[in-house]
Amino acid sequence: MLGDDSAQWAFGQDFEDPLAGVDTTPAAGVDGAALAAYCLMLGDDALVYSHRLSQWASNAPDLEEDIALANIALDLLGQARLLLARAAAADPSVVPTLPAGSPVPPEDALAFFRDDADFRNVRLVEGENGDFAVTAARLLLFATHRLALLEQLRDSIDPVLAAIAAKGVKEVAYHRDHAARWCVTLARGTEESRRRMRAGLDVVWPLHHELFRTHPVEATAAEQGFGVDPAGLATGVDVLLEQVLSVGGLDRPTVPPTGPLGRGAGRDGRHTEALGRMLAEMQVVARAHPAGRW
Known part of the structure; x- marks a missing residue:
């Protein structure tokens, strides 16, 4: 139904504030706008990749992998929700303006009512998922980097980010190991699976360098103690990736x-055109009914 003030927004994933009862006041010396911008970066990484992984539902090589990728997507979606909520609490001005009386919570507004830019x-x-080898390669690169980042982010002076990181480390450790096992399995399988694994790495490898380029927001986050400079993660991540490649003979x-x-x-x-197409699909129903309730 539309317009029933006693109901909840129809398209949200939960009805409770994910940060309810948590003091979200930025620590002394922390710029709220910079904190929000940093959380958007990490939250958007998780949100967009979660959606891409969810597109494997009913399309994975077997039922077990179908469920595994769906669970990884859900883990990342949970991280995205917390990070976007943290961004909104740190700087409410980042939240898109919606019609008066709209029941959309801030984290959902950030997910569904921003344009690709x-x-x-x-x-x-x-990017598009490609075949399963491309997905395994991309998950390996992303999860290896994100695990290294979250491990350091546990020491953030922002207690919310520190808590998100502490929970995320356990999740992403599984994501990385799952991807590594698949990369090795494909590399050491048939000639065709090995060819595809090599091709998959070639597709995603040029893009993984962006993970380690320090943006001014990330530099500020590291300087103020609430974030991590990604450039400092490169060596450790590279060592782990080399180990996986070596075991797979790649x-x-x-x-x-x-x-x-x-x-x-x-x-x-x-961004690439692929993000615009993905967001058009992901956001279309929510944008059509910003006041939709049930």
Whole structure:
């Protein structure tokens, strides 16, 4: 039904404030706008990649993998919800303006009512899924980086980010190991699976360098103690990736990094056409009924 004030917004994933009872006041010396911008970056990475992984539902190689990818997508969606809620609490001005009386909670407004240029995810997570080898390769690169980031983010001076990271470490450790096992399995399987694994790495490898380019927002986050400078993660992540490649008997891809789009990259709101198409599908019903209730 529409317009029933006693009901909840029809398209949200939960009815309770995910940060209810938590003191969301930024710590002394922390710029609220910078904190919000940083949370949007990490939240958008998780949100966009969660949606891409969810597209494997009923399409994965077998039922077990179908469920595994769906669970990974749900883990990332949970992280996204908390991070977007944290962004909204740190700086309410980042939340899109909706019609008066709209029941949409802030984290859902950020997910469903921003245009692609307002998203701050890296381009690695937004492309089409490709075949299963591409998905395994992308998950390996993303999860290895995100686990390293979350491990350090547990020491954030922002208690909300620290708590999100502490929970996320347990989840993403599984994501990384799951991806690594599949990459090795495909690399050491048949000639065709090995060929596809090599091709999958070549597809995603040029985009993973963007994960380690320090954006000014990330530099501020590290300086103020609530975030992590991604450049400092590169060496440790590279060691782990080399271990997986070695076990699989795979050579390190030699394809060059993807350059910027115009005057920036994903963190600057510069995205590929794939993100726009994905958001059009993801947001269409919510945008059609911003006051929808049930």
